[in-house]
Amino acid sequence: MSRYRFEVVVMLKPGLADPQGKTVEDALPTMGWAGVGGVRVGRHVELTVDAATEDEARARVEEIADRLLSNPVIEEHRILRPEEVG
Amino acid sequence: MTSPRVGVVTFPGSLDDRDALRAVRLMGARAVPLWHRDTDLDGVDAVILPGGFSYGDYLRAGAIARFAPVMRAVWDHADRGAPVLGICNGFQILCEAGLLPGALVRNRRVSFVCRWVNVRVESSATLFTSELSPGTVLDVPVKHGEGQYVGDRDTLRALGEEGRVVFRYCSARGELGEAWNPNGSADHIAGVCSERGNVVGLMPHPEHAVDPDVGPAGGRALFESLLASLLARV
Numbered sequence: 001m002s003r004y005r006f007e008v009v010v011m012l013k014p015g016l017a018d019p020q021g022k023t024v025e026d027a028l029p030t031m032g033w034a035g036v037g038g039v040r041v042g043r044h045v046e047l048t049v050d051a052a053t054e055d056e057a058r059a060r061v062e063e064i065a066d067r068l069l070s071n072p073v074i075e076e077h078r079i080l081r082p083e084e085v086g
Numbered sequence: 087m088t089s090p091r092v093g094v095v096t097f098p099g100s101l102d103d104r105d106a107l108r109a110v111r112l113m114g115a116r117a118v119p120l121w122h123r124d125t126d127l128d129g130v131d132a133v134i135l136p137g138g139f140s141y142g143d144y145l146r147a148g149a150i151a152r153f154a155p156v157m158r159a160v161w162d163h164a165d166r167g168a169p170v171l172g173i174c175n176g177f178q179i180l181c182e183a184g185l186l187p188g189a190l191v192r193n194r195r196v197s198f199v200c201r202w203v204n205v206r207v208e209s210s211a212t213l214f215t216s217e218l219s220p221g222t223v224l225d226v227p228v229k230h231g232e233g234q235y236v237g238d239r240d241t242l243r244a245l246g247e248e249g250r251v252v253f254r255y256c257s258a259r260g261e262l263g264e265a266w267n268p269n270g271s272a273d274h275i276a277g278v279c280s281e282r283g284n285v286v287g288l289m290p291h292p293e294h295a296v297d298p299d300v301g302p303a304g305g306r307a308l309f310e311s312l313l314a315s316l317l318a319r320v
């Protein structure tokens with residue numbers, strides 16, 4: 001049994017307006033930063049999974065990300081390459 | 087004849103469960119408090135998921151609550167065609183649970199809105215609007231940070247074609263326009279229903295608008311419709 005540390009990034013789907021991202025973007029010029037755009041704000045989740053193999057651990061994280069961490073109606077997610085931590 | 091029993095589920099972080107129970111009692115039904123850990127609905131005729139911030143609205147509004155033990159019973163209840171009403175956070179939970187289409191995301195202008203709005207009844211073919219004529223304008227309050235209704239193009243088209251938009255934000259005279267849309271909802275949608283019309287979700291709070299002594303009573307008609315629907319089934 002090994003232990004894997006995953007990171008999951010959840011973002012609003014590209015077509016959807018992201019009011020948080022826009023608010024951050026609109027604040028940038030007032031703070032003196034020019035030429036910055038495309039700001040999107042998402043969610044970053046870290047979790048540790050005990051499993052026999054990395055594939056098994058990843059399958060479990062996929063399911064968690066699909067069913068709980070993201071809502072497929074409005075969001076998409078990506079799972080970053082895990083780190084073996086024990 | 088015994089009066090119908092209407093359950094109101096309390097989740098950790100629910101805020102409007104007491105007002106919902108009171109609204110049910112004011113309308114002459116028996117109010118039954120239910121708990122998120124319950125595995126059955128105590129035989130109620132209808133169930134209300136109230137407003138609030140269930141489980142702190144962590145992750146997304148309603149995302150954790152949809153996995154509460156009571157939700158399996160709510161699902162079965164809805165599956166039998168029995169009435170389910172989701173108000174505000176309850177609407178968000180029903181969308182997360184897949185009992186209603188679409189999703190509620192952060193308000194277009196980001197800030198929390200807390201004010202009275204008008205909504206126009208678009209459909210009387212639900213158990214909660216059966217006593218209302220389409221076009222009727224109701225005075226009800228909203229208070230939410232994540233009330234912008236969104237859905238993909240096919241979902242929105244289907245809702246429109248199937249008459250499943252139940253309420254739209256509007257002016258006091260029933261006109262539609264961005265000026266009266268408090269959160270940027272697609273097609274000014276304030277509430278939708280399931281295919282069979284037994285599950286309804288809306289962002290405004292009818293349970294806060296039932297007592298003419300303290301303000302507009304635009305919410306009464308929803309509870310009156312529910313009571314009439316339940317009595318008609320007996």
